[in-house]
Amino acid sequence: MTTTVPATEPTNTAAAVLTVDRANLVEVFSAIQGEGSNVGTRQIFIRFARCDLRCHFCDSARTWGTPATCRIEATPGARDFETHANPVTRSQLLAWVVRQHVPGLHDSISLTGGEPLLHASFLQTFLPEVRRLGLPIYLETGGHHPQQLSAVLPFLDAVGADLKLPSVSGEQRWQAHADFLKRCCDAGVEVFAKLIVSDRTDRADLERAAAIVAGTSPEIPVFLQPVTPLAEPLAVGAISPPTPAQVLAWQALLKQQLACVRVVPQTHKAIGQL
Template sequence: MSTSSTANSRTARLIEVFSAIQGEGQNVGTRQIFIRFAQCDLRCHFCDSVHTWEVPESCRIERSPGERDFETHVNPVTQEHLLQWVQRQHQPGLHDSISLTGGEPLLHASFLQSFLPLVRQQTSLPVYLETGGHRPQQLRQILTHLDSIGMDLKLPSVSGETWWQAHRQCLQAAHSAGVEVFVKIIIAAQTDLTDLLQAAQLVAAVSPEIPVFLQPVTPLEQLHPKQVPLAVPRPDQVLAWQSLLKQTLQWVRVIPQTHKMIAQL
């Protein structure tokens, strides 16, 4: 799979656009306009969005915020159309921010570089990026257009992916730019203690004040051939790991995927 951006500055490949409650990390419980981009260059064992790994022929766009009255449009989509769809969702006072999610949104960095100033001008909403935190060059392209970043830190023992250097570069770039950033770490019964220690040291080296969210894995009902089954960590494991990370980090919270508990997309 190519590691270059999948989109030019005028078009993007989408999965969907919709309004929902954010269920993970620092923004949990807030209402967001979600722009879900297609394609990801990672194959995490715990991924619950394997449908975003490739580019579909079409995407689905919600007509009315929260109504799930989707219509279908052909990929790729233009900036103009995406701006229209976001504006249709943007009812006064309803949303707290716009979420760029995926897939991996940074694969569309060239598109976002020109799109984000326009959508910010149109809505005045803060822009929040959800990223795997492994593409520092693309992140630097759009940092000035972001208000906050939720960065996954992939533990090799849980995700099957190893990106320590890239994670460090992304976290440092966001912190140095003064963009609000937090780290999300998926934990499972299989979590290797060495991985957690390395993750804590990586974050602390940038700033011990960066919030870290431990997210117990949500069991998958159906596995992709490139995934392996992961077990939910025991309560005593979670408590011990939080205690360990708090030795070097100021803010370590445990939050599961709350949007699944309330049947949100």
């Protein structure tokens, strides 16, 4: 296993231009998807570095910055990682994905992070190439960069938007979430919303999230995901999952406005997947 330390983000123009042809990664690997509508399916995960959010429940804080190196699985599912320097080129990343693509093994490719849409310029040129493999492209995102989303929507098959409840995440992005969902629906791309809930969840946050989703389409599936306690809590302190009674009450509340509300925990944690 390779341990990386986040570095200071580059802010100069030259570094920004590099994102058209190069991207900073955390890892590429094959695993079972543990969240949302693709739960239980086998995916090639491309985990991008950098995130502009600081969610209290984040279990991937290592992705917030830009590590000097990334780790690339050599054999699908074997966890035989190689270490490569960041940033990586489109041709490098494509070759690593092709190596993972054992015929018939994977159901889709997951773009995750970090926040993948911070690499939208790179994705605009990379995704047309990787689509030639014939695998559906699934975007896992915080759902708060609608303009960047529009740049890559033509190359996506499905989007999972993690709508941030302020009482749980410490982030508030309501208008961006509303715009984001609308752009997905207008483009005809399959989309679902995920809401991370803890024992601190404010009912008003859930009502507002439900109104935003219903305002776009009440048919958009919503996944309530009880928070997984962190092994090493962030500075805000330990995050605890909700009680069964809370989850039942919140599902009933959301179903007053929405057609499909499912409760699904992080199943990959239960079965020991990355």
